[in-house]
Amino acid sequence: MIEQNVRRILSQLPGGVKLVAAAKTRTTEETLEAIAAGVEIIGHNYIQEAERAHQIIGGRARWHFIGHLQKNKIKKAAVLFDMIETVESLEMARGIDTRCARIGKVMPVLIEVNSGCETRKNGVLPDEVEGLVRQVSALNHIKVEGLMTMGPLVPHLEDSRPYFSATHRLFEEIKGLNLPNVDMRYLSMGMSDSYKIALEEGANIVRLGSLIFGPRA
Numbered sequence: 001m002i003e004q005n006v007r008r009i010l011s012q013l014p015g016g017v018k019l020v021a022a023a024k025t026r027t028t029e030e031t032l033e034a035i036a037a038g039v040e041i042i043g044h045n046y047i048q049e050a051e052r053a054h055q056i057i058g059g060r061a062r063w064h065f066i067g068h069l070q071k072n073k074i075k076k077a078a079v080l081f082d083m084i085e086t087v088e089s090l091e092m093a094r095g096i097d098t099r100c101a102r103i104g105k106v107m108p109v110l111i112e113v114n115s116g117c118e119t120r121k122n123g124v125l126p127d128e129v130e131g132l133v134r135q136v137s138a139l140n141h142i143k144v145e146g147l148m149t150m151g152p153l154v155p156h157l158e159d160s161r162p163y164f165s166a167t168h169r170l171f172e173e174i175k176g177l178n179l180p181n182v183d184m185r186y187l188s189m190g191m192s193d194s195y196k197i198a199l200e201e202g203a204n205i206v207r208l209g210s211l212i213f214g215p216r217a
């Protein structure tokens with residue numbers, strides 16, 4: 001099933017769009033099945049879970065962190081991941097920068113945008129993204145490569161479109177600033193239910209879990 005799902009999704013994604021298999025709660029076997037079918041990027045929300053999978057799968061995939069990064073997990077995240085999609089504060093960026101400096105790595109990151117301006121939601125308010133990117137651009141062991149958003153939970157799928165299009169506009173604005181250490185290439189938007197709308201609104205990374213692996217328990 002996983003294999004067929006991955007092949008179908010990959011054949012339908014437009015060229016240049018990257019698929020992240022969101023692997024939280026899935027077994028290493030399931031994740032390996034997705035990789036065998038063509039998945040190249042694994043997304044994880046939890047460091048411990050990622051660590052276990054990474055020990056077995058290692059370099060057979062690239063690893064994106066897509067969860068909420070706790071301060072005491074930054075050290076491990078710096079080692080494990082090829083991209084952190086969920087940077088949401090200068091403090092977090094500085095933590096990643098410090099760790100990466102020690103291990104001689106430049107971490108590609110996306111800034112997570114709280115596109116719905118929700119009070120208890122991760123991410124940076126749209127109005128504050130430019131300021132954060134300007135500050136992060138001063139850090140030499142982090143490279144800002146784009147924006148990520150979840151968008152709010154909406155009653156109807158179509159309702160997510162304005163949040164995606166607003167995030168795309170923000171992406172273009174920041175790209176136009178031509179800041180150092182900033183290379184705006186990726187717009188990570190859309191999950192299993194919403195990715196088609198996200199693609200129409202300019203996403204070039206989609207993060208799919210249930211569509212690949214089936215419903216989560």
Ligand SMILES: *Cc1c(COP(=O)(O)O)cnc(C)c1O
Pocket residue numbers: 022024045066067150190191192193207208209210211
């Ligand atoms: C779980 C998760 C996804 C995938 O969700 P599905 O609805 O299963 O496709 C995408 N992005 C993030 C940040 C997630 O935590």
